[in-house]
Amino acid sequence: MASERERMLNPAAMSASIGVYDSGVGGLSVLRALRAKLPGESFTYVADSGNAPYGDRSDSFVEGRAQKIAQFLWGQGAKALVIACNTASVVAARSLREQYSVPIVAMEPAIKPAVQISHSKVVLVLATSNTIRSPSVARLCSTYGADTQVMLQACPGLADQVERGRFHDDLTQRLLETYLRPGLDAGADTIVLGCTHYAFLVDAIARMAGDAVTIVEPSEAIASQLSRVLSASTTISQGVAPVTTFYTTGPPSELAAFLDSIGEPYTQVHALPASGD
Ligand code: DGL
16 A cells, blocks of 8 residues: 555656646746745746636636646646645635645635734735635635724736736726725725735835835745645755746747746746647
């Protein structure tokens, strides 16, 4: 009988990379932190940009995409999976954990730390519509938000702007003003970025919110969590030549241009069919 340790390893693992995926480019904010924390590891990143955004899609669509992408990453020999997308995590993390024996790190809006940090006891959570209305977020609010006004703000359109690399244009500014203003006027001193795409807007959000407001961006916490689960279940690689491989269901040239714009190194971006078949 396989030992617990053997069971955790993907038998297809040859170069044993860590699979990371998001609806699109948002998870690159997480990938950056993962690469910094675990410099010896190889990563395989899938941007499902051909199907982005997930924020207003049905749960069954998001679940179906999670299945396809996890299957793909498993076939690539992933030794662990990071769902670098809050929307996919709240919908599909549980079912993926039931099916795959590798460690799976998922995301949810950082409401717990935000409540601890907040002095004004008003916290603004920015996320997609699907994440905002999810049972996971309702549970986080009822568990940690007893003495705090947790304002849940869905942000339709914002992830699309990031997907197009439009971090600073007029529409992005207008959307941010619309989504931040009610929370700021209510005295929020802490803002949770509950969608990985929004990490690319952190400067614009900070400018609008002012110095007195703390922005909670979870990518470093996710990297620490991955490091912990790897040490507990498989091994942390000390690879001499770790590689990160990029796949996208959108046009590869668009992901390549995005990677250039954020200074993320890559050698090639591969195409994946948007259906995942
Ligand atoms: N980046 C994703 C998240 O963290 C989803 C954005 C979208 O596709 O709507 O929620």
